[in-house]
Amino acid sequence: MLSVRLVLVCCLGTLPACMPNSSSKRADYDPATDSLRFPGEVHLRNIRQLTFGGNNAEAYWSYDDRYLVFQSDWTAINPQGCDQIFLMRADGQPLADGQRYRLLSTGRGRTTCAYFLPNSRVLYASTHAAGPECPPVLRSVEGRYVWSLYEYDIYVTDTTGAPPELLIGGPGYDAEATVSPDGRYIVFTSSRSGDLELWRYDLQTGALLQLTQELGYDGGAFFSPDGSQIVWRASRPTGEAAKRYRQLLAQGLVEPSEMDLYVANADGSNPRRVTHLPGAQWAPYFHPDGKRIIFASNHHTKGGRLFDLFLIHLDGTGLAQVTHSGTFDAFPMFSRDGRRLVFASNRNARGEASRETNLFVADWVEHPEPIDLSFTRP
Template identity: 35%
Template sequence: MIMKPAAKEKPSILKSALLGLAVGGFAISAQAQQPEPDGYAGATAWEPPAENTNFETTYESQLLKNSYQLVTDGARSGEGYFSADGGRFVYQAEMPGNPFYQIYLMDLASGDTNMVSTGIGLTTCSWIHPTLDRVMYASTHEDPNALTKQAEEIAIRESGEDRPYGWDYDPYYDIYVADSDGGNLVNLTNVMGYDAEGSYSPDGSKILFASNREAYTRSLSKAEQALLDDDASYFMDLYVMNADGSNVQQLTFSPGYDGGPFYNKEGTKILWRRFNPDGNSAEIWTADSDGSNQRQLTANAMVNWGPYFHPSGDYIIYSSNLLGHANFELFMIDPEGLNDPVR
């Protein structure tokens, strides 16, 4: 999975200084919309994990078998998801001639692959409809400056300029749905702000996604505007809408990034990653599908990432750098968080 953090690097001095000014005001705004505001991703300071047999690597041979690389073309690829029937695989990849990710669909039986997105602008976060021959993804191709930005990125890379990795929360990202060959493309969100990280409900009737649109649709204080300029992910929350883009509802109201949400097999629960307001760490949370009964499962002050329900419902798999800042490993935890995670 491609990392999209406000937490890859330590927060800027500007952001740290502004958080004390803006968090309180933002919480008041949230309370006006929701009687009981969300919690924060709380954790104590990080400490090296104590000796724990759950972290032994002997489990790997029992839990992960027949591993092999699916995508070998292009400079890099990620955000790969299987179709509901397991026959197809959708992902984003950076291919020669285009510095930005595009969306590709692979038939796992034949290995045949086709591009679904337009080839213009940034794309991310694709998902195959569970019953229809349709693919959802986020894209900035309707940004009036999309081609200019693409050319600028090519020039920067050709110059050899060294830059740290960072995800672009471009406000022109919208969520689209298209046929599997890229035809009949429809914009489902069509509002200013980063709309992405979408997934279908098991029956295909709903789309769960992440957005910072709220920061673009209301008047921000000076402190909030500075936060948005410094780190647009701070305003990210979870939303749900009908599969045709109608009936958009906000589910979370927490300062700091909420994103990467998915449903369980029954469509009754959701889970996601929630960064603390300063963007230093992310924890795994679950809730009912309407956003109620939120529950924090991890609290290790590290980056816990990409959670997903196992179809059995018995456990959640996720990635974490608990064992070292640059070392992401896979862990399992029960859906209630009652037991220690297993590596």
């Protein structure tokens, strides 16, 4: 997910001087053409849509910022029926072979959570070893929204879609894998201890280290730009909520309605809670300065279905809303050079309600100018 060594050195730093001024010059920016931007989105310019149907999510950058991997059930590219992993160029242009989207997974089972390794190989989780069919989807229990914990294992392929190699397996759930900036460590979520905990896998030695210990779902972890910390989402149920959590876990389910963000050292030490908000705080990713987190939340809608992106400092201060589309915005990831943000959204240029979740990429404006503060819809 990075390329040249000079960029890697810069982006691994935490000094503000290492942050590029990614704002376009005012003379180069025409707000009248920014039809996917909404008023109040002062940090986003030149939003471009990358997919055009179905459900597309968890798009993550290659190390050279040229490509994205993502999961999709869009029937135009995936007739199989449940999420498969695809590669695309980050600028939306065709790949060298003329395809816009290249299938990287097997086309069997259900997949999730692809992520690049530094050598342009790709991690992803899949159920295909258990069978070629799509596992059944259970969306609710007693009227409450749940996620199914499929029998995922973690595989490695390359950008041609070569047959996958098993990397992390075993009974239960192994998924949500991401990679440290130096490419040595993988952090992932596993049920191997009997609970949903974070684990770290050392690609050099094969050693496993359990990073979290408390009851509750720990998942969606990412490393900081310098690799020294991780951020993740977690539930910490107590009392009746803990009893319900255990009952659902025994059924291979988890209820993600109440989650907050945590950070810790990369070895799991010194864990601390960042957010204390109602509803679900999830899909966190470090800002390139290493001092802030961008994440998805519905706290402002009291646990409703409207999710927006927010920024917050590691100490829990400075909460600021980033997206204002009036619909679902989630799964943010900064490019390695800090100049762009990719995310998933239900937005469209018409401003109409939609159930389609597509991928979008925007120029990141670190220091909004008057033209950003006064932006109105074209």
